[in-house]
Amino acid sequence: xxxxxxxxxxxxxSFEYPPRxxxxxxxVVFQLATFCLKKETNVxxxxxxxxxxxxxxxxxxxxxxxxxxxPNNISDLTIILNLKCAYQAAIAAIMHEHQVxxxxxxxxxxLPLLVPWDGNIQPKVVYTTTSIQISRENAHFPYxxxxxxxxEKALKNVDLILVDTDQLMLNAIEEYNLDPAKVITQKIxxxxxxxxxxxxxxxxxxxxxKEES
Numbered sequence: 001x002x003x004x005x006x007x008x009x010x011x012x013x014s015f016e017y018p019p020r021x022x023x024x025x026x027x028v029v030f031q032l033a034t035f036c037l038k039k040e041t042n043v044x045x046x047x048x049x050x051x052x053x054x055x056x057x058x059x060x061x062x063x064x065x066x067x068x069x070x071p072n073n074i075s076d077l078t079i080i081l082n083l084k085c086a087y088q089a090a091i092a093a094i095m096h097e098h099q100v101x102x103x104x105x106x107x108x109x110x111l112p113l114l115v116p117w118d119g120n121i122q123p124k125v126v127y128t129t130t131s132i133q134i135s136r137e138n139a140h141f142p143y144x145x146x147x148x149x150x151x152e153k154a155l156k157n158v159d160l161i162l163v164d165t166d167q168l169m170l171n172a173i174e175e176y177n178l179d180p181a182k183v184i185t186q187k188i189x190x191x192x193x194x195x196x197x198x199x200x201x202x203x204x205x206x207x208x209x210k211e212e213s
Contacts (some may be wrong), residue, residue: 007036007201008041008100011094011100014029015110023107047063076109091113102123102201105158132171134148160203163186
């Protein structure tokens with residue numbers, strides 16, 4: 001019989017986090033961060049904010065809010081590309097000081113962080129999404145084609161992809177020729193989603209995290 005140790009650290013990267021709420025993802029990230037603490041796992045949230053630029057400890061959850069300092073962006077793509085370096089620097093700073101087992105990214109706004117990405121580097125990378133580029137509004141606009149290329153390259157570097165529906169799972173596998181074993185349906189709107197996602201984290205742990213009991 002085996003017992004599983006808890007994770008040392010998890011970084012959650014999202015374009016929204018309370019009090020900023022654009023979709024259910026915001027509360028999912030909060031619930032997951034809270035659950036990680038309950039499991040005695042260090043947790044950091046790296047998130048976009050409309051105006052705040054600070055690092056705060058919110059009941060044990062370390063939240064790094066990063067605003068966009070470049071005005072007059074012509075598209076969502078330019079916003080996320082402008083934020084990329086700041087996000088990467090924040091993540092690198094955490095990893096330099098702490099043991100991190102999982103980086104969990106939420107929705108397409110975070111995908112540029114994975115291009116380029118060394119697939120052999122620890123920690124493991126998890127990605128949660130409720131859509132892929134071909135299903136989004138105005139998907140055939142020129143800059144959306146750029147997003148599709150980013151999405152395609154990024155998803156190749158992800159260890160586990162959690163999607164909102166079975167149909168989205170099939171679409172993602174087919175559109176990007178993904179390994180079906182790493183794409184799992186995990187509905188966003190459900191009770192007790194945090195424990196289910198945490199269990200998915202544990203499946204990515206190396207063998208040394210398991211010990212005989």
